[in-house]
Amino acid sequence: xxxxxxxxxxxxxxxxxxxxxxxxxxxxxxxxxxxxxxxxxxxxxxxxxxxxxxxxxxxxxxxxxxxxxxxxxxxxxxxxxxxxxxxxxxxxxxxxxxxxxxxxxxxxxxxxxxxxxxxxxxxxxxxxxxxxxxxxxxxxxxxxxxxxxxxxxxxxxxxxxxxxxxxxxxxxxxxxxxxxxxxxxxxxxxxxxxxxxxxxxxxxxxxxxxxxxxxxxxxxxxxxxxxxxxxxxxxxxxxxxxxxxxxxxxxxxxxxxxxxxxxxxxxxxxxx
Amino acid sequence: xxxxxxxxxxxxxxxxxxxxxxxxxxxxxxxxxxxxxxxxxxxxxxxxxxxxxxxxxxxxxxxxxxxxxxxxxxxxxxxxxxxxxxxxxxxxxxxxxxxxxxxxxxxxxxxxxxxxxxxxxxxxxxxxxxxxxxxxxxxxxxxxxxxxxxxxxxxxxxxxxxxxxxxxxxxxxxxxxxxxxxxxxxxxxxxxxxxxxxxxxxxxxxxxxxxxxxxxxxxxxxxxxxxxxxxxxxxxxxxxxxxxxxxxxxxxxxxxxxxxxxxxxxxxxxxxxxxxxxxxx
Ligand SMILES: Nc1ncnc2c1ncn2[C@@H]1O[C@H](COP(=O)(O)OP(=O)(O)OP(=O)(O)O)[C@@H](O)[C@H]1O
Ligand SMILES: [Mg+2]
Numbered sequence: 001x002x003x004x005x006x007x008x009x010x011x012x013x014x015x016x017x018x019x020x021x022x023x024x025x026x027x028x029x030x031x032x033x034x035x036x037x038x039x040x041x042x043x044x045x046x047x048x049x050x051x052x053x054x055x056x057x058x059x060x061x062x063x064x065x066x067x068x069x070x071x072x073x074x075x076x077x078x079x080x081x082x083x084x085x086x087x088x089x090x091x092x093x094x095x096x097x098x099x100x101x102x103x104x105x106x107x108x109x110x111x112x113x114x115x116x117x118x119x120x121x122x123x124x125x126x127x128x129x130x131x132x133x134x135x136x137x138x139x140x141x142x143x144x145x146x147x148x149x150x151x152x153x154x155x156x157x158x159x160x161x162x163x164x165x166x167x168x169x170x171x172x173x174x175x176x177x178x179x180x181x182x183x184x185x186x187x188x189x190x191x192x193x194x195x196x197x198x199x200x201x202x203x204x205x206x207x208x209x210x211x212x213x214x215x216x217x218x219x220x221x222x223x224x225x226x227x228x229x230x231x232x233x234x235x236x237x238x239x240x241x242x243x244x245x246x247x248x249x250x251x252x253x254x255x256x257x258x259x260x261x262x263x264x265x266x267x268x269x270x271x272x
Numbered sequence: 273x274x275x276x277x278x279x280x281x282x283x284x285x286x287x288x289x290x291x292x293x294x295x296x297x298x299x300x301x302x303x304x305x306x307x308x309x310x311x312x313x314x315x316x317x318x319x320x321x322x323x324x325x326x327x328x329x330x331x332x333x334x335x336x337x338x339x340x341x342x343x344x345x346x347x348x349x350x351x352x353x354x355x356x357x358x359x360x361x362x363x364x365x366x367x368x369x370x371x372x373x374x375x376x377x378x379x380x381x382x383x384x385x386x387x388x389x390x391x392x393x394x395x396x397x398x399x400x401x402x403x404x405x406x407x408x409x410x411x412x413x414x415x416x417x418x419x420x421x422x423x424x425x426x427x428x429x430x431x432x433x434x435x436x437x438x439x440x441x442x443x444x445x446x447x448x449x450x451x452x453x454x455x456x457x458x459x460x461x462x463x464x465x466x467x468x469x470x471x472x473x474x475x476x477x478x479x480x481x482x483x484x485x486x487x488x489x490x491x492x493x494x495x496x497x498x499x500x501x502x503x504x505x506x507x508x509x510x511x512x513x514x515x516x517x518x519x520x521x522x523x524x525x526x527x528x529x530x531x532x533x534x535x536x537x538x539x540x541x542x543x544x545x546x547x548x549x550x551x552x553x
Contacts (some may be wrong), residue, residue: 054299101274168359171329172424176431177378186375267363267411 055237060244063237067226073245076216081249082209083139087146087214088207099158103207104188113159120152125213136219145217147208154203161195162188194265201257208250215247274465275350277303277326281335282495284321293480295321297492298335303469308461310458310482311471312524313498314532318493319471320439326424326469327353327437339435349378352433354424370426371395379431398426402456418449425457429464431503438470442477451509454480455524458507475524479517480507485523489531496531499524 003117010016037057043049044056049058053253067073101108102116137140165188173187215224223242230238281411282549284296286352296318303309326328326337328347337344339351347353361369373379374391399408403421420443428436438457442450460480461468472478478485482501489496502516 037357090546114469117359166358170362171347172353172355172427173372173376174329174347175327175351175353175428176373176376177347178376179378182376184373191361193363265363267413269295 015209052234052236055240057238060240063235064241064245067238068242072221076221076223076226079244079251080215080224083142083214084204084207084211087143087210088150088204090143090147091131091151091203091207094153095151095158096196099155100162100184100188102155102159103162103192104184107160113156116152116272120156124149124210125216128213128217132217141217142214142219144221145214146207146210149213150203150207151231153206154199157199157203158196161192161199183228194261194268197257197261197264201254203263204253204257205250207208208246208253211246274305274467275340276305277301277435277467277469278338278341279303279322279326279335280337282325283334284318284330284338290309294492296325297494299493299495301486301495301498303467306461306467308458308468308481308483309470309486310478310484311469311486311488312475312478312528313496314490314528315473316493317488317490317531319488320492321323322488323353323439323469326435327351329353333503343387345464348389349373349431350433351435352428352431353518354421354436354439356443357417357420359424359427360420360427362412365409365411365443366415366423367395367399369412369423369465370398370404372429373431374425394432395430398427398429401460402426407553416449418445418453421445421453425460429460430467432464432466434466436466436468438468439479440471440473443473450477453527455509457481475521475528476512479503479520479524482511485524487527487531491533497527545553 012020015022023251035117044051044054045061055063093107103109124145128239129147131141131144131148135144149201162214169187169191173183211222212224212227215222215228219225223246225241227242227246230236230242240254278303281298281300282296283298284294286293286295298422299318309321313319321330323432325332325345328351344351364372371391374395399405402425403417404422407415407419409506412423415423425441428545442453447452454477457468457470460466467515472479472481479501483505484494485499485501487497487499499520501520503511503514522531537550
């Protein structure tokens with residue numbers, strides 16, 4: 001079916017910010033995913049390309065299979081997911097209330113925001129020796145690294161979400177006699193909720209990217225550790241498998257958050 | 273329920289030092305119980321500032337504002353406010369937006385079951401009065417701008433405020449919707465007995481709604497002239513064509529032009545376009 005054309009004869013595919021046919025959307029999305037896969041398999045099957053240098057998709061799939069059946073993949077996935085979720089949840093538990101206060105009270109903002117802004121530019125990897133010194137090399141240290149990687153960004157994002165609550169919503173409540181506590185509870189929090197859930201989703205993505213860094217610390221399990229070990233033994237196919245799996249789990253969680261967002265905030269539907 | 277407002281030498285500067293902006297210069301005004309006062313004036317003359325000071329959302333640099341003789345200290349349930357936009361709660365349905373104040377401690381103290389019943393009756397009555405019955409369970413962003421402002425007004429009226437403060441509440445609405453809203457707000461004024469202070473850019477709106485018009489002038493923001501509106505209490509749209517209406521409109525527009533210090537220099541414009549034409553030739 002040919003796409004409807006606007007005056008001027010340009011197809012909607014090339015109109016700025018114009019909705020396109022859902023079928024076209026899916027075809028393009030599929031192309032965007034399949035093309036690199038084809039390119040990869042083509043490149044790896046070229047003569048003279050060493051499997052250690054670039055394994056093909058089939059090699060990676062086979063490796064995933066043996067990893068799953070003989071090498072304890074489910075356990076690796078479970079422990080890595082636990083570390084990521086624990087570090088991220090710990091961040092959220094502190095960042096949400098703290099960000100709420102930074103975003104609501106200028107005094108708290110003045111006290112804490114400059115410091116947070118400063119620390120967030122410090123590289124999480126560089127904290128590893130300190131974490132080992134202070135937290136040890138047990139489970140706690142991996143969670144601590146993920147916490148350091150996500151927490152400071154998260155606080156600032158939460159504060160920004162809270163500051164975006166329209167002043168008129170707050171002032172309307174004030175003129176109806178709401179106390180400060182009631183404004184926080186009944187206006188600011190519900191108003192910022194959709195943005196907060198988005199912040200949680202985005203920071204969950206970042207927490208996954210810190211996994212490999214976290215498992216640099218004396219780990220003997222987990223996806224990140226498996227990638228690091230595979231590197232030592234030049235098991236390039238396993239490196240690929242590990243990276244793809246981390247990406248895949250991240251994607252699934254991200255989609256879960258998006259679904260929750262649609263279900264939790266039906267009143268946002270159809271708004272632009 | 274109704275209330276009077278006394279404004280004495282209300283003075284307001286924003287900021288400090290050399291960069292301070294003087295928003296309002298010693299304004300004094302008495303507003304009678306159940307009066308409908310409209311504020312007009314050029315942009316930046318301090319209309320919103322004065323209204324927000326009455327609402328307790330802005331502090332005074334000096335001077336005083338009292339309600340029934342009581343100095344105001346911050347926002348209070350006796351002074352409801354309707355904003356131009358973005359003040360509704362998008363996560364609540366229309367009915368829940370209107371009932372919002374019922375959840376607040378300020379309104380639930382010493383509450384008996386009879387009060388609760390009366391309140392839910394009032395919410396229903398307001399929904400009907402504002403013509404919102406068919407959208408009572410919709411969310412605000414499913415509504416047109418005009419409908420949203422009806423919800424905002426109903427919400428402000430819910431607690432029977434003696435004073436209703438409105439800052440360009442119909443500024444974003446089209447002309448037809450505005451006319452409907454004008455008659456609606458006049459009806460509310462009559463049956464509720466509230467004192468209404470209404471800020472607008474639109475002189476016609478100011479005359480049609482108000483019993484008295486306060487003209488403000490900029491640089492520094494101040495009260496310039498007061499006009500009594502020579503129209504009967506009962507109004508209808510035809511009056512906008514009455515000679516006394518048009519005469520007052522002209523008088524006010526002229527005064528706004530004089531005080532705003534802004535005018536289109538037609539000669540200058542003509543010279544510029546002549547030069548442009550020469551360049552092209
Ligand atoms: N929060 C603020 N900080 C600094 N200056 C302000 C603030 N609010 C208002 N002003 C200044 O005070 C003056 C009066 O502003 P105000 O908003 O009361 O005018 P207004 O008559 O409502 O104008 P408009 O018709 O454009 O709404 C303006 O010069 C404005 O820039
Ligand atoms: Mg204004």
